[in-house]
Amino acid sequence: MFGGVVRGTKTTLRPPNDTDLDAHKRWAADMRVRRAGPIGRWHEPAATETWKERWAEQAKDKTSVLWSIDAGGAGTANAALAGYVRLSFEGAPHSDKVILHQFVIDPDQQRRGYGWDAALALHRWIFDFMNLRMAVVDGIAADDTGRQRILEKLGYERFGHGHAVYYRDGAYVDQYLHQMELAAWHERWPNEREYPPLGDEKAL
Amino acid sequence: MFGPRLVGANGISLRTPTLEDHKRFVRWMLEPETSRFWGGRIADVRDEAFEERHKKDADSTTSFMWSIAYGDETVGFTGIFGIDWVARDGESGIFIGRHDLYGKGIASEAIRLRTEFAWRELGLRRLHNWISLRNRGSRRGNEKAGYRQMGLMKRYTFRSGQWYDDWLGEVFSPDSPSATFSPPSKGG
Secondary structure (H helix, E strand, O other), rough: OOHHHHHHOEEEEEEEOOHHHHHHHHHHOHHHOOOOOOHOOOOOOOHHHHHHHHHHHHHHOEEEEEEEEEOOOOOOOEEEEEEEEEEEEOOOOOEEEEEEEEEEOOOHHHHOOOOHHHHHHHHHHHHHHHOOEEEEEEEEEOOOHHHHHHHHHHOOOOEOOOOEEEEEEEEEEEEEEEEEEEEHHHHHOOOOOOOOOOOOHHHH | OOOEEEEEOEEEEEEEHHHHHHHHHHHHEEEOOOOOOOOOOOOOOOOEEEHHHHHHHHHHOOOEEEEEEOOOEEEEEEEEEEEOOOOOEEEEEEEEEEEEEHOOOOHHHHHHHHHHHHOOOOOOOOEEEEEOOOOHHHHHHHOOOOOOOEEEEEEEEOOOEEEEEEEEEEEEEEOOOOOOOOHOOOOH
16 A cells, blocks of 8 residues: 655655656665665665556555655645655554554755654654554664664664674674554653544534 | 475474465464464465465465474474575474374474574575464474574563563574674663
8 A cells, every 4th residue: 555645844754656666766776775674675676667566566555555755845846755664564454563664765865854754753643643552663773873763762662682684794783673552652742643632522 | 485395203294385285274273272372363265365375485485385294194384484595584483283283392393394404405594583472382392493582572462361472583503603793882
């Protein structure tokens, strides 16, 4: 499936469209993105036709969701594609938790706060809008401090440490696994709501 | 892919799964005795769904799957899935469908055969898995083959009024270098 619009302050998650395909081709072939391991590597580089097939499969897949991340205000002249995020429903179709598989900000647009802003918006969708019980990120390289900082700020806890899991730059790197539950979201982000509360219906 | 025949001790072997085996696996997963620690006891049991899944498993280039035989009878399955051929790492799993045979060491021997095959024939260097912490039999079988805890996920599953945590294990091939990297800020 493709995800709908979720607005942050600096970014907007929105349904992907065909014009985003070139960026995916570029990111898949960019060693700066691929270096992150599975969380930065949805697919291997491929021809355009193959990418179209991948998107068609993603659109049909009811167990996972793909969003494009726009920076600069979705639907405005300033909107520009800045990355993408993809998650799956663990144990679908009766799932109560999601696994965040890919979270990518274009390397040329990093250090502008887009990653944090999009992550907060995404988790508002997961917990405040969907009321899911848990979010899991099980594919972070131990030296990926940028993504780890975002997870820690959101309220994730580390629950696992895999040793020498990913191979790149001629060496193995460890893997950290994180989880965050709905209660942690409510405790840390009580005012992060998609909609303001409605008044008492009986009083209307 | 499907794995080749591997003969173990006490009448236990791993063998190439058949379509009939696959139908048994799914039907076993729909029984309460086998699903305390496994899945949601729902499945697509149409013949075409079995065939499609069987073909998908056979065609996969990132997994190996076996039926577990006790004597001549298929009693469960095991496999290595999601193999990363660059990192030479894969996720392992096992399911004994014949619950009347629990406690006979079938899973332990199957895990031993599978693990040996991963090191000696596939050239893998690491295997990992997720097991319900409460599933002591499965955990013990994996620990006998060398798996060690690398994590504990809280409240992974809910059954009959209780939360079950999940145990994360990993095991390395005997010739795998032990050097690992952990930043000092993360306890390394």
